[in-house]
Amino acid sequence: xxxxxxxxxxxxxxxxxxxxxxxxxxxxxxxxxxxxxxxxxxxxxxxxxxxxxxxxxxxxxxxxxxxxxxxxxxxxxxxxxxxxxxxxxxxxxxxxxxxxxxxxxxxxxxxxxxxxxxxxxxxxxxxxxxxxxxxxxxxxxxxxxxxxxxxxxxxxxxxxxxxxxxxxxxxxxxxxxxxxxxxxxx
Amino acid sequence: xxxxxxxxxxxxxxxxxxxxxxxxxxxxxxxxxxxxxxxxxxxxxxxxxxxxxxxxxxxxxxxxxxxxxxxxxxxxxxxxxxx
Numbered sequence: 001x002x003x004x005x006x007x008x009x010x011x012x013x014x015x016x017x018x019x020x021x022x023x024x025x026x027x028x029x030x031x032x033x034x035x036x037x038x039x040x041x042x043x044x045x046x047x048x049x050x051x052x053x054x055x056x057x058x059x060x061x062x063x064x065x066x067x068x069x070x071x072x073x074x075x076x077x078x079x080x081x082x083x084x085x086x087x088x089x090x091x092x093x094x095x096x097x098x099x100x101x102x103x104x105x106x107x108x109x110x111x112x113x114x115x116x117x118x119x120x121x122x123x124x125x126x127x128x129x130x131x132x133x134x135x136x137x138x139x140x141x142x143x144x145x146x147x148x149x150x151x152x153x154x155x156x157x158x159x160x161x162x163x164x165x166x167x168x169x170x171x172x173x174x175x176x177x178x179x180x181x182x183x184x185x186x
Numbered sequence: 187x188x189x190x191x192x193x194x195x196x197x198x199x200x201x202x203x204x205x206x207x208x209x210x211x212x213x214x215x216x217x218x219x220x221x222x223x224x225x226x227x228x229x230x231x232x233x234x235x236x237x238x239x240x241x242x243x244x245x246x247x248x249x250x251x252x253x254x255x256x257x258x259x260x261x262x263x264x265x266x267x268x269x
Contacts, residue, residue: 015228016228020235023235026231026247027231068251068252069227069251069253073247177226
């Protein structure tokens with residue numbers, strides 16, 4: 001099981017004004033807001049914490065299939081690595097920040113995850129789903145050394161992507177924002 | 187305010203964040219903000235803030251939890267206006 005989230009930094013700056021009144025307070029607790037205000041790059045910190053919460057939410061909903069919207073209840077901690085807590089659920093995250101995107105992966109303790117970022121700039125909306133499917137199967141086949149023809153891509157009723165290998169199934173995670181797509185497998 | 191009046195008030199609030207215009211044209215109570223309108227999840231917060239401003243109400247985190255479709259947004263606004 002794995003959760004991921006990618007933020008296209010340039011698009012996030014255009015799409016969301018985190019400085020509008022009450023915005024931060026809806027998503028971030030006081031400790032998180034302190035991290036944002038203490039940061040040299042507050043905008044990057046906003047989207048880093050956001051992507052950690054989103055990735056953790058996606059992992060949580062694989063563990064407990066459900067759907068809801070409560071980003072504030074997922075609390076980030078940046079001491080001793082990255083962790084996110086939701087009620088009694090705790091996971092690790094790993095966040096990579098480049099000048100173009102922020103990518104978070106959420107995983108259960110001591111599990112390894114692999115991510116791939118894909119550029120969707122020149123792919124039409126209609127073909128994006130197919131591109132994710134193709135790239136996910138390719139990544140899974142390469143990482144697990146399985147033949148691609150033995151793999152099948154599907155989604156759960158909650159929209160979580162899955163890969164079947166013979167009778168076994170593996171949850172994966174996909175994320176899309178602006179120019180970027182990301183696939184994570186565990 | 188009846189249901190049609192409420193939907194008519196909600197539509198211009200939702201409009202700026204919609205990524206699937208076709209789904210927006212056919213908006214009903216069952217329309218899902220994320221799955222149908224393809225609204226970015228960070229923009230759901232903007233919709234919530236805009237709803238608060240428009241109706242002069244405040245939504246708690248528990249109210250936000252189910253704010254995933256038009257029907258639940260209507261139910262939350264109605265309950266706040268009546269409380």
